[in-house]
Amino acid sequence: MDINYLPMKPGVYKMIDCKKKIIYVGMSKNIKSRVLQHINNPKAYNMISQVHKIQYIITSNHIEALILEAKIIRQYQPRYNVLLKDDKSFPHIFIGKNHHMFPRIYQGRQTDKHPKHCFGPFTSNTDVRNIIRTLQETFLIRSCADPFFQSRTRPCMEYEIKRCSAPCVGYISEQEYNFSINRALRVLKGDLKSVEKSLWEEMYTASKKRNYERAGLIRDRIRSLLKIHNILNIENKGHFIGHYFSENRCCIHVIISEMDKVSNYQYFFDNTYDKNHVMDQFLLQFYLQxxxxxxxxxxxxxxxxxxxxxLQSILPNKNPLIYDLNNKMVNIACNTARDNLMVRLRKEKFHIDYLLQIQALLKLPYMPEKIEVYDNSHHHAIHAIGVMIVVDTNGFNKKLYRKFNLAPLHKGNDYSMMSEVLTRRMKKTDTKPDVIFLDGGPGHIHIGLNLLQGIRFACIAKGTNRNQGNETLYLDDGSSVKLQKQDKLLFFLQRIRDESHRFAITSHRKKHNKHFTQSILEQIEGIGKTLAKRLLYHFSSIDEISEQSCDALQKIPGINKKVACNIYLYFQDTKRKL
Known part of the structure; x- marks a missing residue:
């Protein structure tokens, strides 16, 4: 790795390994000086040893470099920039569209594709769903999509369970509906108490007029509104960010107080070599979204x-940034960050011990950093599915889990199904695992020897009685190992085997249940969920669709001549069979 060509100017640098994959992104006022610091830092040896070349982008100033670094990290998610590796944007609550007579309330993520009435962001989808449900119960606002709204000739289930006022069929005037919308907007903007007060006044007025049914309805709406108010009341309002460093690791805990309650909190971890740069990097990445x-x-x-x-350049509201260790909520965030980091470090220590034991058991020259476990599930050879789970140095890596839909031709043959799964997996060009575990016995060793060239593997078998704790480990060299019932390594192997079981069974059940909830239209070639819904929106029933000609079906957006003919022929064949 030649660093003499690196400039002594501000900018962003990307460290790339021999597989042309970006493993680290950094920024500095002096790129060459910063890279030299990495090379001379013994804590960064593992990362530097994998660097094949360094690319850089020169910027006009340090601020531009900071923003560019945060964007590149979010785009490529390098291995050694683990801070904020979730590439999802945050959920928001939207009320719109502005030109619609009866605006709807809904949840979304991309703010640039939605109307101006946008509230959030939130880090919890559960909070968003609860708030939307509560506002619907209180103000009877619709949440349905516009095509569904336009096609209604009678109220839907939302009206029956008292979450909508049925504007689609004229049960409420535009003026009354917009009055409810304005109240909901005031609640989302934080003016909860005044809305609550006006509802109390309405209830008392209805009660004085002896309109007790109306008073009871308003009382129920007030109770629904209190669900938001009572989640967690606090005096402070803002974003409170605490941190804790230990063993070159950092935990940052975020508490977000919105609408008189703590609505969101989440943890972020970082393998860090520079404590002074962590909070800067975190804030830029966090607030870009x-x-x-x-x-x-x-x-x-x-x-x-x-x-x-x-930060001020990317935040349009120029939000004040306050460094305050005496703030009560900041102290809570710091203490929570410390507790969570200690728990994580303890778990990681035990996990690394297990990986070292696997290294000794299989006589590997190095500690395995990526383990894959395979299993399959089916019901009398129907809806068969194979799965792969991944265990790395941080535990289960669910982002790398994979499912393999298997053809019915295997007829329940476990060996044949496992052979197909491994064949399809080995065709992938991404990183191969260090070790593979198969849920099976001696018969699966032959499959592994044929398909897993150059990869160490073993099979975990429960035995004839299928008793947990009585497992035998069959190794790829032909030997077998029976671990003691109290052996901690056995517990670890049972845990990863059971995780593969869980993933296989739940995936199979979802596939099996989907078959029963699938529309008859989805059985037609070229028709998926979207087109099936579009057909049902356009025509009132399956019977009406079956009576249409090819020309009539082609008038539906997204349906070409071939698909229209497939639909027509499908129903003609069905009628002939009847």
Missing amino acids: RQHFNECIYISYPISQTSIEA
């Missing part, structure tokens, strides 16, 4: 003036 809020940001670790300027 959170640009629509008005609260103050309280932090437990000071950041540079350059990072403050960079």
